[in-house]
Amino acid sequence: MWLPIPPDEIEGLPEGPAYRFWNGEDEFPADPADCAFYVVPYMKPSPLCVRPLPRMSNVEVVQTLTAGIDHVQPGLEHLRPGVRLCNARGVHEASTAELTLTLILASLRGVPDFVRAQGRGEWLAGFRPALADKNVLIVGYGSIGAAIEDRLIPFEVARVARVARSERTTARGPVHPLTELPALLPEADVVILSTPLTETTRGLAGADFLSRMKDGALLVNIARGSVVDTKALLGELESGRITAALDVTDPEPLPREHPLWRAPGVLITPHVGGPSSAFLPRARRLLVDQLKRYVNREPLRNVILTTGASTG
Numbered sequence: 001m002w003l004p005i006p007p008d009e010i011e012g013l014p015e016g017p018a019y020r021f022w023n024g025e026d027e028f029p030a031d032p033a034d035c036a037f038y039v040v041p042y043m044k045p046s047p048l049c050v051r052p053l054p055r056m057s058n059v060e061v062v063q064t065l066t067a068g069i070d071h072v073q074p075g076l077e078h079l080r081p082g083v084r085l086c087n088a089r090g091v092h093e094a095s096t097a098e099l100t101l102t103l104i105l106a107s108l109r110g111v112p113d114f115v116r117a118q119g120r121g122e123w124l125a126g127f128r129p130a131l132a133d134k135n136v137l138i139v140g141y142g143s144i145g146a147a148i149e150d151r152l153i154p155f156e157v158a159r160v161a162r163v164a165r166s167e168r169t170t171a172r173g174p175v176h177p178l179t180e181l182p183a184l185l186p187e188a189d190v191v192i193l194s195t196p197l198t199e200t201t202r203g204l205a206g207a208d209f210l211s212r213m214k215d216g217a218l219l220v221n222i223a224r225g226s227v228v229d230t231k232a233l234l235g236e237l238e239s240g241r242i243t244a245a246l247d248v249t250d251p252e253p254l255p256r257e258h259p260l261w262r263a264p265g266v267l268i269t270p271h272v273g274g275p276s277s278a279f280l281p282r283a284r285r286l287l288v289d290q291l292k293r294y295v296n297r298e299p300l301r302n303v304i305l306t307t308g309a310s311t312g
Contacts, residue, residue: 004041012288014295050075070197081308089302091282093147096273103245132156137188140195185212197224207232225250237263
């Protein structure tokens, strides 16, 4: 079992398996061919994460510590059929939802302007938009999208609309299919992107999407940078028609001279939705649970796909 957290720092691991610590170092901790359960290093580049996969001829489970799996997908072609890929559903909801609300509130209430004014010793008073009474649209209504809505409700928003790949009903109301997105965008004061990166969602927030957003609306991206067409977003920001708060960008990391840094009306954080003090306790709990299930031959949680299986 390869773990990116030292095994002696994870209480409750099942006895029996041999645990090896590997968090992306140049040297592997053991022969990759002997690894049966590979936990992918967290917040490491995709080439590093997939580097051992071609040699993992006996691996049975690949477990990410992220909600998204796009960073490991390039290496799946090297694996034999039947390998289960699991994500970290349940680990990042609290932290990512917290940051989403932080970005919304900071952007609407002008906190970046106040911070800059503080550096100048300037008292920058005035009225700013509130989150109260706003219509919010969540695009990507999985566990993170639901956690965001949980935290929106106390702020007295007027309405939350939900969009996902397929239509369904939740305790809070309907989830609209992606096909209804064009009709929902013009009604939203705040549009939150929390969708996974897939071929369907890559470039989803392009010129047409952005043009449908109402004047003065705020776009919040806590999904993946490539969900947004950066060039199209720059055009809207430079016109002053909409604003944006971005925890992820395309490209990422954002180069020092990239115009997005200096675009008006944008707040950028460096992909910090997941890494917080909430991460390690939840990651440890997930790994203990998954490894116990694996050892006891019980069904694993969060199985996203199985290599070699038909996608229909």
